[in-house]
Ligand code: 4AD
């Protein structure tokens with residue numbers, strides 16, 4: 001294979017007067033003369049000038065949208081608008097034809113819904129090229145952030161016997177012949193006969209195993225796929241999503257919140273620096289989308305302004321109880337505009353309440369802490385009941401404009417007696433989590449952690465409205481294509 005230059009490097013350097021080879025896919029071929037070539041390194045196409053008078057007409061016919069080609073020629077200054085250089089083709093080789101009658105992507109704007117149906121080809125559009133390059137930057141930046149701080153990257157199991165969140169939204173894993181499932185004498189599924197000798201499922205979170213790591217390595221993080229069989233027919237839920245879960249020994253809730261805010265700002269800054277062009281493109285896309293909306297629903301800030309605003313301002317921090325007071329006194333509540341009114345302490349916040357807090361009231365990311373114990377997981381550290389006897393836990397959710405919950409975390413309950421008592425109250429089987437309780441039996445210590453939903457982060461940074469458009473192959477109810 002001959003060496004080839006990536007289009008991004010060629011366009012960025014702007015150098016001329018040398019011969020090079022470029023390879024990519026034809027986006028358009030105009031006037032039998034100009035090929036717009038894209039190789040995925042950037043959304044900017046390279047213009048290839050074809051000497052059509054001296055080129056085989058049969059080859060010209062094969063320069064159709066989607067075809068893969070290799071071009072060798074001189075890099076020269078371009079007279080075209082918005083491009084410094086172009087390539088004067090000396091030789092063109094067709095590597096792979098693309099039948100224009102059958103190729104579903106045409107050089108025009110396709111709807112995101114249509115592109116979702118051809119997710120295997122949507123990488124070849126400007127929008128998805130930009131989204132997945134930004135996603136790549138964010139993933140790398142996550143590792144860089146933790147590596148710079150001495151965290152250990154720990155892989156937690158995908159197949160597990162525990163339901164870390166206790167929410168019962170797991171996908172079962174079995175190698176039973178589904179037509180012939182062994183049953184016990186009592187008629188129940190006999191998991192002893194299954195591959196692992198017990199009931200197993202895909203992980204919903206690596207947290208519990210992450211805690212084991214933190215209790216020896218001090219600071220760890222996971223970054224892996226997680227699975228939830230919840231009814232995820234929304235623009236914010238996937239059945240398979242990636243989660244970043246740091247867990248830190250000797251951290252309290254404030255340390256935890258500081259780390260999360262620092263992480264979010266760090267990765268957004270990296271994307272702004274490394275993907276300036278892609279984010280400009282996505283901002284433009286979003287601005288056009290916004291124009292379709294009624295005036296009052298349009299965002300006040302552009303995508304880039306929103307990202308920069310997020311970097312330049314402290315996240316708002318308040319407790320659940322303080323947030324409820326704000327909601328109770330809000331005009332939305334008084335005008336009965338909320339679907340259900342916030343009158344009583346203890347209810348979980350609905351997304352409309354979260355949106356009100358971040359988008360209307362504070363207009364920036366918000367870290368909400370100290371939720372009622374009743375609506376949170378068993379492992380969160382219990383606060384002393386307040387003057388009115390209300391029980392809260394050291395939970396923390398980070399809410400983002402346009403997204404809602406981006407991060408969920410807590411300081412963990414490190415006191416064995418308190419933890420066991422809470423598990424009993426919530427009906428969590430202690431025998432099955434005996435290994436987890438060992439961390440509290442041997443050298444327990446204050447510790448904390450959180451889970452950052454990676455796709456929700458990519459959504460915020462790219463401004464994409466639907467979470468199904470920020471993961472290459474989305475999994476959601478009744479959809480497991482490809
Ligand atoms: O709030 P969650 O359920 O928290 C946990 O799983 C904790 N064990 C994390 C920890 O403390 N280590 O999930 C964490 C984040 C959410 O804030 C959200 O961003 C994302 O994961 N998330 C989803 N993202 C896409 N699709 C879904 N179905 C999601 N469910 C949660």
Ligand code: MG
Nearest residue numbers: 397405407408
């Ligand atoms: Mg949560």
